[in-house]
Amino acid sequence: KAGVTQTPRYLIKTRGQQVTLSCSPISGHRSVSWYQQTPGQGLQFLFEYFSETQRNKGNFPGRFSGRQFSNSRSEMNVSTLELGDSALYLCASSLDRRTYEQYFGPGTRLTVT
């Protein structure tokens, strides 16, 4: 069974631009979560989607948004990029929301200049 895939793997954007990242979960997994990893803040939860609805949300500003499609694929969008948004963005999928046992994709490394 294929793992979680994320595209693109690397991205360079300019401050003020917006960016969209994509995540395809493991087949059959309907829960998709997004995380931001930075050297200073570590791994932080952004949001979780299940059945095309945002179910949980972390402590990030409204510039960070996401959505999920009927095939469980998810996208996250960051508008008005800031230098501090430079990070590794990780997507994870889960079969069972009760356990939150999660499987991660390879990540998208975003650099904002």
Next chain:
Amino acid sequence: GIQVEQSPPDLILQEGANSTLRCNFSDSVNNLQWFHQNPWGQLINLFYIPSGTKQNGRLSATTVATERYSLLYISSSQTTDSGVYFCAVVVLEFGNEKLTFGTGTRLTIIP
């Protein structure tokens, strides 16, 4: 909110050595996971272990939920074991459930 602390923060070992990584959490949890982040950033799911003991090859993990800690054992270390090891628990905060990660243990295996 719940605090998840890992120790030691850094560990440097010779190939073939054994190691024990610890994860302490400040409140009761009903799930806990261990992950290995390789040098390329990929997070690998090692164990889902809310309680009890599990083993997978050279790795094993034990969670004592009543005492709020979990241990990850790595035996006969190999250079491919290098990377950062994270434990993570699900917490409920302001009506949102989220996976909260510890600060990690960076393991370096020297050939």
